[in-house]
Amino acid sequence: MDKKLTIAELTEGLAQRKGMTKKETDLFVRSVFEIVEQYLVSDRLVKIKGFGTFKLVAVSNRESVNVNSGERILIAGHSKVTFTPDKALADQVNKPFADFETTIINDNVSTEDMERIDTPEPEIAEESPEEAVVVDEIAADDATTPATGNVAANVADTIIEKTAPKEEPVTTAAEPIAESQPETVAEPEVKQEAETEAEAKEAEAEAKVEAETEEAADAESENTPEEEQEVEMPAATETHTEDATAAEPVQEISSSEIPEAIAHQESQPEPNVATQEDAKAIATSQPEAEPQVEPKADVHTASQAEPQVETKAEVRNSNLWKYVSVGIITVLLIIIAYMAGKNGAAPMPESQSEAVAEVAKVEPQVTDTMPAKKAESKKENESKKEKDVEQDLPQLEDGEYLIVGTDETYVVKRGDTMSKISKRKLRHTHLYKYIEIYNGISSRELEAGMEIKIPKLKKKEDKKSE
Amino acid sequence: MNNKEFLAELSSRLNMNAKTTGQIMTALNEEITSHLEEEDSISIQGFGIFEVKKKLERVLVNPSTKQRMLVPPKMVVNFKVSNVLKDKIQDL
Numbered sequence: 001m002d003k004k005l006t007i008a009e010l011t012e013g014l015a016q017r018k019g020m021t022k023k024e025t026d027l028f029v030r031s032v033f034e035i036v037e038q039y040l041v042s043d044r045l046v047k048i049k050g051f052g053t054f055k056l057v058a059v060s061n062r063e064s065v066n067v068n069s070g071e072r073i074l075i076a077g078h079s080k081v082t083f084t085p086d087k088a089l090a091d092q093v094n095k096p097f098a099d100f101e102t103t104i105i106n107d108n109v110s111t112e113d114m115e116r117i118d119t120p121e122p123e124i125a126e127e128s129p130e131e132a133v134v135v136d137e138i139a140a141d142d143a144t145t146p147a148t149g150n151v152a153a154n155v156a157d158t159i160i161e162k163t164a165p166k167e168e169p170v171t172t173a174a175e176p177i178a179e180s181q182p183e184t185v186a187e188p189e190v191k192q193e194a195e196t197e198a199e200a201k202e203a204e205a206e207a208k209v210e211a212e213t214e215e216a217a218d219a220e221s222e223n224t225p226e227e228e229q230e231v232e233m234p235a236a237t238e239t240h241t242e243d244a245t246a247a248e249p250v251q252e253i254s255s256s257e258i259p260e261a262i263a264h265q266e267s268q269p270e271p272n273v274a275t276q277e278d279a280k281a282i283a284t285s286q287p288e289a290e291p292q293v294e295p296k297a298d299v300h301t302a303s304q305a306e307p308q309v310e311t312k313a314e315v316r317n318s319n320l321w322k323y324v325s326v327g328i329i330t331v332l333l334i335i336i337a338y339m340a341g342k343n344g345a346a347p348m349p350e351s352q353s354e355a356v357a358e359v360a361k362v363e364p365q366v367t368d369t370m371p372a373k374k375a376e377s378k379k380e381n382e383s384k385k386e387k388d389v390e391q392d393l394p395q396l397e398d399g400e401y402l403i404v405g406t407d408e409t410y411v412v413k414r415g416d417t418m419s420k421i422s423k424r425k426l427r428h429t430h431l432y433k434y435i436e437i438y439n440g441i442s443s444r445e446l447e448a449g450m451e452i453k454i455p456k457l458k459k460k461e462d463k464k465s466e
Numbered sequence: 467m468n469n470k471e472f473l474a475e476l477s478s479r480l481n482m483n484a485k486t487t488g489q490i491m492t493a494l495n496e497e498i499t500s501h502l503e504e505e506d507s508i509s510i511q512g513f514g515i516f517e518v519k520k521k522l523e524r525v526l527v528n529p530s531t532k533q534r535m536l537v538p539p540k541m542v543v544n545f546k547v548s549n550v551l552k553d554k555i556q557d558l
Contacts, residue, residue, distance in 0.1 A: 003506040010508060013497045018490055028490055031479050033513045037551060039467040039475070049469040050495040052543070056555060078556050081514070083545030092499050093518055093541050100538030105525065 040081065052085040065430050070400045394437050401431070401457035403438055412450040418443035425454045502543055514547045 011025040018025070036046045036054055044056040061077045091098065393403055410421060422432035436442055438455040446452075467475075477487035498516070501508055507517035523539040 003504075005501055005506050005508045007510055010494075010497060010501070013501075014490070014494055017493045017497060020490075025490075028480060029494065031476060032491070032494065033510050035472060035475050035479070037513065037554075039472070041555065043467040046467045046472060047469055048472055048491075048495075050492060051498065052545075054545075081545075081547045081551065081555060083514075083516075083543075085543040089495070089499050089502070089543060093502050093543050095503065095541075097538060097540045100523075100540075102526075102538060103536050105534040105536050 048086075050086055050088055052083055052089060055082045055084070056080070057082050065428075067430065070428070070430055394440070401434065401459055403434060403455040404458045405456045406438075407454045407456040409451055409453050412446055412448055412452060414448040416446065416448070418446060421452070421454075426457065431457070505541075510548075512548055512550045514545055514551060517544050517546065518542070519544045 007026065007029055011022055011029050014020070014025040014029065015022045020028075032048075036048070039046045040054055040056055046054045048054075056079050058079050059077055062075050064073055064075050065071065066073050085093070393405070395403055407425070410425060412421070418432035418435060419429035422435055423429045426432075426434065432443065434455050434457060435452060439452045441452070473484060473487050473491060476482075476491070477484045480487065482490075498508060502516060502518050505518045507515055509515040518541050521540050521542055524537050526535045526537050527533070528535065
């Protein structure tokens with residue numbers, strides 16, 4: 001498989017097949033290709049039965065454009081060799097797929113799904129524990145991707161350090177609480193169903209955590225022992241009381257919950273979030289399905305920071321709207337988001353995703369959507385502003401044109417590519433770079449419905465017009 | 467140049483009779499085919515590389531009827547000309 005063979009291996013195989021010496025077969029193989037080359041020049045076509053046809057094809061002159069400067073250049077006509085494999089060879093190679101045939105797609109079949117297999121499905125709102133476990137597993141899998149895991153852990157560390165002193169004194173107690181919560185809350189107080197479920201997940205979560213400690217050693221090594229040791233800590237009682245009062249949004253609760261979210265990011269066992277939320281959900285007599293789904297979304301925001309997933313989480317949260325306990329938490333969340341943004345000023349992308357993830361995590365626990373949304377949108381606005389400031393009329397350095405302003409805005413349609421838009425709006429496909437740079441997006445991020453700005457271009461002085 | 471001419475040229479070059487040349491050529495074809503079947507690539511110095519490429523399935527639209535068709539994935543033999551040969555035949 002995927003070996004790169006040379007003439008030597010070919011002659012060896014041939015020698016074995018025909019009982020000839022390697023020298024003979026080597027000469028044979030070499031002369032075969034020599035002849036092909038020679039007669040390709042004279043006859044322009046060499047046909048070998050069972051192998052294929054070599055052909056010399058003339059390529060006529062064509063105009064092209066220099067990728068860097070945008071100048072037109074003429075590519076001179078030349079000849080090139082083409083090889084068409086013989087049907088026998090082609091069939092033999094295509095054997096694994098020989099059974100497939102081209103089929104006509106009916107009009108009502110959508111092919112859009114085919115391109116979007118990799119995006120996560122948010123619509124899993126099962127209530128059965130098994131399926132929830134599956135979701136958790138997915139979540140845990142995502143969380144274990146070492147790169148994001150480590151970075152997230154580090155950033156989360158710093159966030160904890162900085163938020164802890166600034167918040168209410170409760171926060172210091174909250175850290176251990178966060179870790180001990182899933183087990184302690186679930187076991188003694190909550191109804192029996194919840195117990196079994198939580199236990200199952202707990203076991204799983206622990207297994208996961210252990211697996212993770214091997215993978216991402218430094219960040220987790222501190223946290224896993226903690227988790228196991230502090231399971232039966234007295235802190236549990238505190239959390240119980242807090243849970244009992246969870247309906248009324250007291251400041252302590254929210255402040256204790258924030259480190260929870262962070263603590264989870266730190267230790268990364270996402271399943272814990274699920275158990276925790278389960279326990280909480282039951283304590284506040286909520287339907288279980290919603291908190292179970294949310295960890296998934298959380299993890300995605302944590303690991304990938306995809307804006308799409310965020311919105312999905314939002315959509316899901318709107319189901320929780322009924323349980324909203326509006327008010328003070330808004331302010332808190334905004335503060336937190338702001339602080340998180342401040343903390344992560346140096347490593348921008350991570351900290352941002354972190355902050356978003358944090359917000360997303362706090363959401364389900366507090367069962368309050370609006371403030372979270374606000375905080376998120378605020379964050380987005382902030383980042384947008386930053387972008388605007390940074391890229392105020394960005395320029396393509398070695399380009400022919402200067403961007404002097406926005407010509408118009410354009411809503412991307414389905415099937416549009418950067419070059420198509422460029423061709424239509426700027427008259428040349430190769431100018432798409434300007435659109436990319438002006439909007440600060442790459443062509444891969446282009447999506448239907450997106451609104452992009454078409455730059456107004458002005459020729460740099462010394463060059464003559466097209 | 468067709469297969470017959472090719473074999474004649476080959477046998478005269480190697481001082482073999484036409485029959486054995488044909489047999490060895492068939493064996494060589496089988497050898498190459500068997501390697502390509504395993505997705506190995508065969509590089510012939512100064513000539514080029516034969517390799518197998520996997521083409522993904524795709525949706526094809528007939529421009530006149532607007533009918534969409536699903537083309538299955540397939541494996542194809544690809545020949546990449548070496549630079550040496552490319553330069554030689556460039557001006558022909």
